[in-house]
Amino acid sequence: MSSRAGVVLSGMRWGAFGMAASVLAQIGLMACLSRLLTPADFGLMAMALIGLRFLDYFAQMGLGPALVQRPELSGQDIRLGLGLSLLVSGVCVGLTWLLAPLAARFFLRPDLAGILDVLALNFLLQGLSTVALALLRRGLQFRALALIDLAAYVIGYGAVGLALAWAGAGVWALVGATLAQSGLSLVLACSVARHDWRPSLRGDVRGLLGYGAPHSLVSFVEFLSFNVDTTLIGRLLGDAPLGTYSRARLLTNLPTEKVAGILGRVLFPLFSSAQAQREQVGQGFLLGVLGIGLAGAALSLGMAAAAGPLVAVMLGPQWQDAVPLVGALALCVPFLYMCHVAGVVCDALALLRPKLLLQGTALVLLMGAVWLALPRGMTAVVWAVLAVEALRWLAFLVLLVPVLQLRWREVARVHLAVAGMGGLVWGGVRTALAWQDGTPGAGLAIAVLAGALSGLLALGLARPLLRPIAAYGLLRSRVPALARWW
Structure with missing residues (x-):
């Protein structure tokens, strides 16, 4: 796997370019279409x-x-x-x-x-x-x-x-x-x-479908999990509430989803080529969780803290019902996409049966939780989804930590870094907006600046926490430019 590190880093750079351009395009398109x-x-x-x-x-x-x-x-x-x-x-x-x-x-x-x-x-x-x-x-x-x-x-x-x-x-x-x-x-x-x-x-039909068909079944179960809430909201509450909910979810998921897409695209072929080297795959898994966790926590918690001006600028005044949903949905994002990284590892190592069992159980729990929460409103649905996503992530860790020969101490350090990132960004944005009394556009600009500064502070504080982790040392050795400042 190490011999392909240069190719992978190149892929990450191109993926980052594509993600940045795509996010900017999607944000602009979202703002225009939401008004048309x-x-x-x-x-x-x-x-x-x-x-x-x-x-x-x-x-x-x-x-x-x-x-x-x-x-x-x-x-x-x-x-x-x-x-x-x-x-x-x-x-x-x-x-x-x-x-x-x-x-x-x-x-x-x-x-x-x-x-x-x-x-x-x-x-x-x-x-x-x-x-x-x-x-x-x-x-x-x-x-x-x-x-x-x-x-x-x-x-x-x-x-x-x-x-x-x-x-x-x-x-x-x-x-x-x-x-x-x-x-x-x-x-x-x-x-x-x-x-x-x-x-x-x-x-070799059996060879292709022997992997492809179970993979497709697992993906279908994951799709059901991701759409239980929207399906029930659309069926029981109608198209307008579903439109509000789906826009709020897209807004909160958009940036982190792009980062997760890059990681999945790069890590899947890389891990597939190193299936026998479980320890190396484990370090790659930790790096993936760290990257998506830090990005997801910073972006989603920043959005949660700035939900009011964000919705006003991005979607328009007719979408104010989405504000509380954005604030709550953002909390689900880190768990959702850390689970995505875990799923990529399971796919690359052909751990499809345990993954199917895990995702199927999560689907049943999610269906029950959303059904019970719906009478209490869409915000209650979001909290139900958050609880199930956290349980799903814990189940993935229980499955993969022994398989990948990881230490729980290292896993805990990664999670503390992610939690610190989310907490500092949320607090920084909320503090900045508390002193702001201008237009939504000005508020959003201040929120972005405060979130960026808080995120840099969180990265600095996370450095001593991550230093004992082998995956962090591997990252610094492979990316000298990163090692100079983090």
Whole structure:
């Protein structure tokens, strides 16, 4: 694994560039679309995406990760992956058309069926790009992946979505943007990967699906866990409350989700190539948890402290109901994405059965907790989600610490650093805003500055806490520029 450290660091740099550009684009697009479309439009699209994602995790049968994780990959494996991907994607399109009326009836929105009929085409677009994107990930071509993602979002989703929203297309602006993003991603990925385009159903089907199918099942359970709250809110409270809730969740998750995406994209092929070296994978896991934990705590707790001006600036005055939700949802973010890093490790080491058991148990707990909390309002739902996410993270640690030959003392030090980061940023932002009595824009600018200064202070205080950890020493040795100031 150490021999590929330079490639990985390069991938992190390109991932950071893509993340920064994507976050800026997504923030700007969110601010514009939130003013051109209504909460009901976003709620209706959220309902459609819930319906689609019930099939989405089976549409690829885990074939992309299976191609990345496979120790040796032949040309026939690539053709087989393409053939299976197209076959399953076509089946999912037909199932979507068949089940769309049932989804519309479940959510009590007859117009949802037509939206699902059109969005079903997204399965084919994603199916065609599965192999190309997997080959780029396997080859650690992070620069190409970052540029493809950025171009597909900015040009495909952003430009098309804004044009349609400006023209008064309503929810169809979001539909068109989604299809345009997938279509452009397909064109760009295939132009770079240039793999054999002759699909086949012959080859090591059992080998690919033996890993891919369980991976897909686990991903589906994770999807259910991530969407239990939105599904029940949409079913019981309607599209407008769901639109408010989904916007609040997107706002709090957005920055950390991008960081987690970079880590997952880099760590999965890296850990897969070092499956037998459990101790090294363990140190990489700690670094991943430290990175996503510090970033998630700083970003989400800063947002929680500045929820009022943040919502006013980013979403507009008609979204004030989202303010208490942003403050509460932000607390879930560090747990959610530290679990994401743990899930990447389980995927790379093929620990799919214990991961499925863990995620399935968390899903049952989450369904019960959200159902009990709904009568008390959406804020109560968020607190229920937070409790389950914390339990899920504890369960991942119990599973992985012995497998990766980690010491609980090191794990505890990482968690103290993360908690210190979140607490200092939250306190710094709250203190700064307490002295501010101006416009929301000025308040948000002050909050960002206070959060940044508090975060730097937290990093300085965390240094002696992290120094005894081997993973921290590895990070400093691999990144000399970082070692000079942290």
